[in-house]
Amino acid sequence: MLTGTADEFGNAQRIHVPKTSEIVANKIRAQIVRGELDEGDTLPPEGQLMDSLGISRPTLREAFRILEAEGLIRVVRGSRTGAKVHKPSVDLVARYAGYVLESQGTSIADLYQARLAIEPSVVRWLAADKGRGALGDVHKLLDHMQALIDAERYEDFIDRVEDFHQTLVAATGLKTLTFLSRMLLTLADKHQRGYQKRHPQSKESRAKSSRAGLKSYQKVIGLIEAGEVEAAVAHWRLHLNNANATWAKDGEGQRVVESLDE
Secondary structure, three states: OOOOOEOOOOOEOOOOOOOHHHHHHHHHHHHHHOOOOOOOOEOOOHHHHHHHHOOOHHHHHHHHHHHHHOOOEEOOOOOOOOOEEOOOOHHHHHHHHHHHHHHOOOEHHHHHHHHHHHHHHHHHHHHHOHHHHOOHHHHHHHHHHHHHHHOOOHHHHHHHHHHHHHHHHHOOOOHHHHHHHHHHHHHHHHHHHHHHHHOOOOHHHHHHHHHHHHHHHHHHHHHHHOOOHHHHHHHHHHHHHHHHHHHOOOOHHHOEOOOOOO
């Protein structure tokens, strides 16, 4: 008699036979992930898919529910057109990662230590090749941030701070590192917005911190492009330590990561 495989204790394990809806969802998911279906594309109408796949309407709709729960399609109820395709989203993954970290009681201090483990290595990587000509987006962002300060738009400047960190990491061209950094920065940005509401600053204080921040960003880019590897790493590590101390002061570091919208 045919049985399933056995686990390490010799107990029989049942073989999972995927439902037809799971097979259909896998087929469509693969097309999205591999780029055969792109952002905004429309799937064929239900009737056409049912005919081409040889499946029933309930089976197709169950497959759609699976993909919609994953954020890969959006079904407009009552529409005559097919479901809209969405590429896998970093924001969606970051949101779920936030749920996991919050459920584990992860602290803000822990979150910032993770960032401290990534960004000095990024600076070392870039400085070793003097930026490798990959800092164009960083310079554009710095010019924009300077313009915000000149216009005394300090709140808008603060909103661009995490963009700077993310653009700096993205300059490496390393997709895995950029992806991990994006998740951390999304959570850090949420904390920092909440921090500013809990600890409001005067306009003069925001102006001072914004100018100091921009000066530090410009300095690290200058050191990277000059190939001053150790000086660039030391400066950025000091910058992050100071920033982390600011965002974690007054008991903020002991707060648990917040992933849910109020």
